[in-house]
Amino acid sequence: MNPLPESLDLAIIGAGPHALTLVTHLLQKRQKLRGKFRVFDPSGQWMQRWREQFAAQEIEHLRSPAVHHPDSLPSALRNFAQKHTAQGYSNQLYPPYALPGTQLFNAHCDDVIQRWQLQDCIVPESVERLSLKPGRFPFVLETPAGTVLARRVVLATDAGNPNWPDWAMRAQLEQVITGSEAKIAHASQVDLRRYPDLSGEEILIIGGGLSSGHLAVGAIRRGAKVSLMTRRDSREKLFDAEPGWLGPKYLKGFAQEQDWQKRWQMIRDARDGGSFTPEVLTKLRRLSRDRKLQFLEYCQVKQATWNKNQWQIDCDEQAPNQSELAATNAEHLAQRTADRIWLATGSTMDATQHPLLQSIQQSHPTEIINGLPVLDQHLRWPGLELFLSGGLAALQLGPAARNLFGGRLAAERIVPAIVKPSLALSSRVV
Ligand SMILES: Cc1cc2nc3c(=O)[nH]c(=O)nc-3n(C[C@H](O)[C@H](O)[C@H](O)COP(=O)(O)OP(=O)(O)OC[C@H]3O[C@@H](n4cnc5c(N)ncnc54)[C@H](O)[C@@H]3O)c2cc1C
Structure with a gap:
């Protein structure tokens, strides 16, 4: 079992596909960051909730195509399937757009975890409270096993509240x-x-x-x-939202829209219920x-x-x-x-209801549009090195923010701000 660290350069909360995507992209850019971060999840494992959800509903294959997965190389899942024909994985790319079978996807994720040597970075704890204090490690993560201080935090808990x-x-x-x-x-x-x-x-x-x-x-x-x-x-x-939302076709116009309320409406129209x-x-x-x-x-x-x-x-x-x-x-x-x-x-994303954002919202209030916070372009809570991945980042990432594709978009925004000191926030919590 992983002992509780006293302080961390980077704490990632949640070990689902979004966190895994972030970590592979982070290490792809900067190998040196290995050992400087930990991932908190009460299950003590990567992708536990994802696997449970698929098993509980007996889902045979994903809704999204094979290019969407947590590894940093888009063709990685297809390559993995082709390399493991003996296990039948090459037959698990379902039409019309090579939708990966659940077994194939999970086996590929296991391979990603192993190849990137990520088994040992999980802290098997739930973070129950997140607050701030002055100093170099401003984030205070409270877990049942004790308190951890962190310089930066990524929230990847998938914040949906069941409706x-x-x-x-x-x-x-x-x-x-x-x-x-x-x-x-x-x-x-x-x-x-x-x-x-x-x-x-x-x-x-x-x-x-x-x-x-x-x-x-x-x-x-x-x-x-x-x-x-x-x-x-x-x-x-075929998909949760039109395929145009998985590329510049619609995302360009979305990014040009300056009115947050209108962006929120675009997200709602694009997802258009179930x-x-x-x-x-x-x-x-x-x-x-x-x-x-x-x-x-x-x-x-x-x-x-x-x-x-x-x-x-x-x-x-x-x-x-x-x-x-x-x-x-x-x-x-x-x-x-x-x-x-x-x-x-379904479920609703609402930052005002997220248990880990309560104290943050009091000390650092930001504009919230129907539950979605206005973040900076690196998905930071304004003024803090607190990054949000998932549906709560939809005002920046668009309607697919909570999907696997959203995990990749989030990683592309968050990673530069972590690896480039010039993009770090100068303001410290005092
Ligand atoms: C049934 C189902 C099928 C889906 N199929 C697809 C699909 O085919 N393609 C697609 O693109 N998207 C799909 N999605 C949408 C989306 O990709 C998934 O919901 C995905 O799991 C989101 O990843 P995540 O990492 O944000 O969250 P999760 O997978 O939910 O992971 C979040 C993790 O955070 C942990 N956590 C939560 N709170 C805390 C805390 N306080 N402290 C520590 N850890 C915490 C949880 O234990 C969990 O392991 C599907 C969703 C569902 C529900």
Whole structure:
């Protein structure tokens, strides 16, 4: 086990793909930095949460193409796949754009960790508080095992807060009060591996994003009947955002926009809520034809009540002009009940809610646009050597900030400010 260091030149909080991308880019630029940084994660391992999320939803392959991964060379994952044909990895690049299989991606990440010798830089601790004090090591990281001082910090915790609609919060509270088993959960808490058999159960899944699709397929595979409820019609998209956001085509115009509010709107429009990949939507349509799945489009839950060991669900229809569709839905909605509700309602990035930014915001307030902080061009919290990677950097990086591609964009901004003394902030915390 890695002993807790007293002070560090660079502390990275979180050991997910964003942190791994940052570290490979950092060492690519400056080998000398080896040994000068540590990565904090309570799991004590690289990529633990990523692996768990993919295993919990039984995801076969990534949504993003093979050029997106944590290594510094874009072709590294493809090269790795070709080098390991015996393990079947070369067959794990799925059409249409060579989407890496989960096993291939994870094996490649293991290879990256080994090649860059990164196994030993993890401190198996959660950082519970981040604050400032005067001096050369201004950041104070509090962990259950003790305090560490750092000169610079990168926050790579993926700060998404699961979205719980009001009716779902009320429903959960009701279950807590009655002491019954929690049969309402957010997708990020659902682990399909915990349910070997769901036959005879009816599951209502809320949301039109890829997670709801994966959970629906997994639940049906275990014998459940699923209803998939979306506020609008089911959308089909290859990626989270248009491919133009993964290069200068749209990012150039985004960077030229000086109004932060407008940038926020561009991010929102580009992500445009959830969508299924064509492959998953085809699977879902097939399951619907086999009467194992029912699409409930233009619907929203108003209230869910736990009664006689089942959810009684009261819904609102959103599209009265879609008369045919509305009539079909209404027929089913009249007697809607479910044994479980899963909320695949996504997550929101909000710096004001991030536990590690509370003290920082008090001492160094910055402009926050609907939860997203205005950072400098190196993704620093203004006035501090505190860098943010992930969705919280979206005002600078665009709609793919929280994706693997965003990890690369973040590394390209952060690394120069770490390796070039001329880009370091002159102001010290006093
Ligand atoms: C199911 C799913 C599938 C996805 N598929 C894709 C895809 O195919 N392609 C793509 O580009 N993007 C995808 N994404 C989006 C995105 O790439 C992932 O969410 C990715 O995990 C983000 O990486 P990260 O490093 O920012 O965060 P994470 O992977 O969440 O890692 C953050 C780490 O920080 C640690 N941490 C949190 N708080 C603390 C603390 N206080 N102290 C210490 N450590 C802490 C956590 O333990 C965690 O290990 C997917 C997301 C999900 C949920």
